[in-house]
Amino acid sequence: MMEYVPGIPLLRPYIDLDNQGFWEGVKQHKLVFQKCQDCGLFVHRPRPMCPRCLSTEKEWVSSxxxxxxxxxxxxxxxxxxxxxxxxxxxxxxxxxxxxxxxxxxxxxxxxxxxxxxxxxxxxxxxxxxxxxxxxxxxxxx
Ligand SMILES: [Zn+2]
The missing domain is CATH 2.40.50.840 (OB fold (Dihydrolipoamide Acetyltransferase, E2P))
Structure with a gap:
C-alpha cells in the first residue's frame, strides 16, 4: 500500500483536450482508452492523432x-x-x-x-x- 506524506502536495495531472476523457473516466472509476475509429488501434497516452494511420477520428472505449x-x-x-x-x-x-x-x-x-x-x-x-x-x-x- 502506498503511503503519502501529509503536508506535501501531490502533483495533479495536467488535463488538456486530448486526455480530458481519460481523466473524466478515472474520476468515475472507469478506465477508458482512445481507440482510432479508422484503423481500430488502441492508443495510450491520449494524443490528437493515431500513430499508425494518422487519423484524427477517435473515441473513448472502456478497458x-x-x-x-x-x-x-x-x-x-x-x-x-x-x-x-x-x-x-x-x-x-x-x-x-x-x-x-x-x-x-x-x-x-x-x-x-x-x-x-x-x-x-x-x-x-x-x-x-x-x-x-x-x-x-x-x-x-
Ligand atoms: Zn488509426
Whole structure:
C-alpha cells in the first residue's frame, strides 16, 4: 500500500483536450482508452492523432481493466523518489489486454513481490477530493 506524506502536495495531472476523457473516466472509476475509429488501434497516452494511420477520428472505449506487469522499478531511496510518497513503493509499466502500456502504481502489493508478467487489474485510489488515480492490484489470471 502506498503511503503519502501529509503536508506535501501531490502533483495533479495536467488535463488538456486530448486526455480530458481519460481523466473524466478515472474520476468515475472507469478506465477508458482512445481507440482510432479508422484503423481500430488502441492508443495510450491520449494524443490528437493515431500513430499508425494518422487519423484524427477517435473515441473513448472502456478497458477490460486487466493486464500484466511489463516492467517495474522499486523506489527505495527517499531522495530519489517523489517527496510526497513514502518509500519503498513500486512504479510499474502495465501492458493492458488492449495492447497499450501505462505507467502506474500497485495497490496492496509488497515491492518485493512484483515480477514481470504478474497479472493485474485496475483499481481506483481516491487520494483527495480532486485526485483519483488508476492503480493496479494483483489478479488471479
Ligand atoms: Zn488509426
Amino acid at each position: 477490460e481493466g486487466r493486464g500484466k506487469v511489463y516492467s517495474w522499478v522499486n523506489f527505495v531511496y527517499a531522495n530519489a523518489a517523489y517527496p510526497g510518497i513514502k518509500v519503498p513503493y513500486p512504479v510499474v509499466v502495465v501492458e493492458m489486454v488492449e495492447g497499450v502500456r501505462m505507467i502506474s502504481n500497485l495497490y496492496d502489493v509488497n515491492p518485493e513481490d512484483v515480477y514481470i508478467g504478474m497479472p493485474v487489474e485496475v483499481v481506483f485510489d481516491d487520494i483527495a477530493d480532486d485526485l483519483t488515480l488508476p492503480k493496479f492490484k494483483r489478479s488471479e489470471a
